[in-house]
Amino acid sequence: MWVTSSLTNALTPTAVALGNFDGIHLGHQEVIRPILHRIKSQEEVKSLLSYPLSVNAETQQVSSSDRPEHIYSTVVTFNPHPQEFFTGKKRSLLTPLDEKVKQLQSLGVEQLVRVPFTKDLAALSPQDFVEKILIQQLCCQEISVGENFCFGKQRCGTAKDLKAIAAGFGIPVTIVPIHARAGDRISSSAIRQALEHGDLPCAKELLGRPYTLTGTVVKGQQLGRTIGFPTANIAVPPEKFLPSKGVYAVQVFIQDGDNCQGVMNIGNRPTINGTHPSVEVYLFDWSGDLYGKTLTVQLEKFLRPEQKFASLDELKAQIQFDCTAAKEVLQGNTK
Known part of the structure; x- marks a missing residue:
């Protein structure tokens, strides 16, 4: 899987699942699932990834002109976590980077883009985020998010706003409902709480592993x-x-x-x-x-x-x- 923290180094065009995805739990997997349908076979993936990449030393831009046209299933997350950026407090992770990569690979995701969360990024309006990050940088062709996804300056953009903005560029957006088990929402916080209480069966049920x-x-x-x-x-x-x-x-x-x-x-x-x-x-x-x-x-x-x-x-x-x-x-x- 291609992993990058540079938007200019991302393989494009992309089908994007947006979120923080700590844990890659069953709810996260439902958000990621819609972007995976473009993978036809493991043989196709191996063939595509076998093409050599050249990188311009000055721009760090990946050149793949000889690569067949392909839309890369891409998880886009943020580093550091926005909450960590604003509070200055370190967050413990259910899935540190190596574990996250392993779990995403097992699902069939081809690329992980860890967008640096900076003051400039935090100041982008929802419209600018879609245009500058998703369209101009990632050449996004479709998007999947959870229904509680928020983005843009002061988290003012909702999943419905994302769908409306993207529609103006002809980009479809899948909004995935919040998933629950036994009436309780599947979330990273619920998994942490279960682990804090030694409730491994509950954590396993929410994680799916x-x-x-x-x-x-x-x-x-x-x-x-x-x-x-x-x-x-x-x-x-x-x-x-x-x-x-x-x-x-x-x-x-x-x-x-x-x-x-x-x-x-x-x-x-x-x-x-x-x-x-x-x-x-x-x-x-x-x-x-x-x-x-x-x-x-x-x-x-x-x-x-x-x-x-x-x-x-x-x-x-x-x-x-x-x-x-x-x-x-x-x-x-x-x-």
Whole structure:
């Protein structure tokens, strides 16, 4: 998938899904779906993407004159998130960039354009945003947005306004209704709330997949090996949203293709007076060097909240109990 933060580097013409899309949850997928119908086959995509691109060193403009005419399914999002831009407060993300790219690729999206959100962009009127960004820069041929999409200066433009403005240029706009599960709106906020309460089934239902943490194994204090439970300390991206502190039953996918089961602890490790949150995984029936490898941890069940024990012996006994509980959960999931 082509990923760019430069509008002049975007592959055009485009069919655009507009939004922030943190999580790529089921609601987001419905907004993205209308722009995917232009992909005829994987063979066509491979053929198109095999054409060499030349880039002008001065303008950074991609030249693709020899490429067959093709409308690129394109997700357009903003960096930083507009809310982060206006408040100055960092936002935690359900899907940092690498995860977002992976999820979009799995849907069949061909391009991700991360439009830099600046003071000048924020000042554009809805009309100017459509003309200058969508039409002049992205050569947009069709657009899809959620019904609650707002844009332009002070968020004064609505999805209906977008449809009316685009109609003046002959560009069709699909407005996707808000999707719900069990009467509740599917949203990134609802997923965060579920994860904060350890409600993994709810988060999974809204996402359409289990929640995962991905990171590189780094050296920790190596306390686990002294009590018989060596753990892999995972450095997840600092912007990644972490669920409730505590212990989880997990499936683990290792960089080289192996996968296994285990228990994961998220928290400050109060028993040893830890002060910084960490993500540690103990893998069942595993031996080998994991340092430097990337692990993707799939959260299956929240077992218990973080707690402080009076001694390392008590901690060891509890970890053994956690392992037994996790194995029962994970074996049940595979039946």
